[in-house]
Amino acid sequence: MVSGTNGAPDAGPLPPGQASRPGPAGAGVRTRPPADLVGPRRRGDGIFRGLTLSAGIFVLAILVAIAVFLIAKSVPAIAQDKGNFFTTKTWDPDGSKVFGIAALAFGTVLSSVLALILTVPLALGVAIFIVEYAPKRIATFLGYAVDMLAAVPSVVYGLWAVYFLLKRMVPLQVFLADHFGWIPLFADPENRAGQFSQSVLAAALILGVMILPIIAAISREVISQVDPAQREGMLALGATHWEMVRMAVLPPSRPGIVGGIMLGLGRALGETIAIALVIGASFTISPHIMSSGNAIAANIAVKFAEAGSLGRNALIASGLVLFAITLVVNLTARAIIYRAGAVERSAAV
Template sequence: MDTPSPTVPQDRDDPDGTAPDPLPAASPAPSRGQNRLRARARARIGDTLFLAASRGSGILLLVIMAAIAVFLGWQAAKALGANQGNFFTTFEWNPDGTPPVFGIAVLLFGTVVSSVIAMAIAVPVAIGIALFISHYAPRRLAQPIAYLVDLLAAVPSIVYGLWGALFLVPHLDGLTAWMNDYLGWTHLLGQSDGVAGSAPRNLFTVGVLLAIMILPIITAVSREVFKQAPRMHEEAALALGATRWEMIRTAVLPFGRPGVISASMLGLGRALGETMAVATVLSPSEKLDLHILDPGGGTFAQNIAAKFGEAFDNGRSALIASGLMLFVITLLVNAAARMIIARRKEFSGANA
């Protein structure tokens, strides 16, 4: 007797049995640990890209600096090989003559002296203004002064040059005469016989003009550094009975010293390479005179701007050689500043 096969129950909604298979169950949501792993992977990719970009930027900067040095050296080699004078001690500048004779003694002296005068005037005044804005002036007065300082930093150099030629030079007659009368015994701050009374188109006037030009840069950077001084250090000094000046001397100035040095180097870099303002004010000459109140002198940047357009091949090569010396001086100055800042590793980032 045959046993009847069991019948499969039919779905009422699908009597023919042709309905599709049910959808698979949804995959479970990722756990918290998996989300963390994915976030770490994305963070590592971002860190890798940022490291590559920053490292590439640093390498690119070194490549650009090396390319500039190589270009200047290559262009200067022709004139230096044909020069019949000593490049460092010759006063004359005649690279297109027959034979070519030129040297940077006068230019080096004028560049260094005018920059030193500018720094001696600008740095103390800039520090005083920065301290006044950050620790003495009320907020309603400090903000407009800070905006004015930042605005002065954006004034083009040719505007300073025109102001110096039309206003500063005529109004320095009295000061130069007083310096010659009372400080002429120093020889450096005096005038030669027969020069007294002439227009003060000299290195001292250039130094004063450069001091006015670099003052906003040093002030702005120093102000921001002084504002970053630890508030707890200032309050601790005041709590111990220090006056405001004693608090600044013991808490603010030591903290801001590396920043002030960096700001000063920025200003010095502009003073060393300033061109149009110096060319507008200075009366250049090939005479090396230790009287800085006498008209005459010259700087690297001013000499390049004044003679590049009329120079021939050898003359342009000689001007590029003087530009190479200015490049080297700037590098040495910045390296010396970095060495000074590195003594305060906790503020300079040298221990990072």
């Protein structure tokens, strides 16, 4: 998208200011144009173009600077690693110099994906209800409420989770362990379900609450943008309201909704404080979500202050991995959106 909008002016003909100015003699130019056909010098255009161009370059420059910084600090740290950085689960750079990203990356992805699974249906439900079913006043109020939820600082969510959510999750944990314990996800070998404890599940829940407003707000916006003519066309064919939503509203909204989900996933992957408060900081790779786990960003926040010089660089290396994960997520989202659009583009030929 960025390259498309930037490229358009270059691909087009000369700007009007230049085109109407007399060219060099020859090439069919016989008379000088009269004064009213000679365009004024449009300085504003040039300035504006320069400003937007530098804004675009600036963004790229920041991205490159961050990547360069991360790589420059990471490579020496990884070189001093006595373990394998990608497969080691422990994190002890300042002592035994054995440290690795495996447990952290696993916990980050697991908690974020769980959060998505919990949140996406709810967020879509909220969005569809606001646009399609709620009376106008309730829809407006609910819209504001969702936006407010998005504005709550994450540390507040974290504290709420610690002091309110964790102990109220115990019955849910017991229920899951008793009835669904045969699924590894809900197995409870450490007997933690019955007690007040930090866990990956708690982290996923609080992440879910945090990303709900993002996904709901974007989905609501996208759904409300669907052409009313599409809705009427489907209704006129004899669709019920839900059939209309399912067949005429959701399909064209899909790329936008996927984009919203990916934004939410991006936030979940990078979330720091709330996770640090509830996930429990254990360096294991285990599918048991009622046990504690860890995540990259939370680990950076917790360890950074007390880390030695290798410790800090090791943490930066873990940040590089997080950066790579989010990059992959974003590229995947782009690919999904692009492919959805490709069907229409191929037909437009």
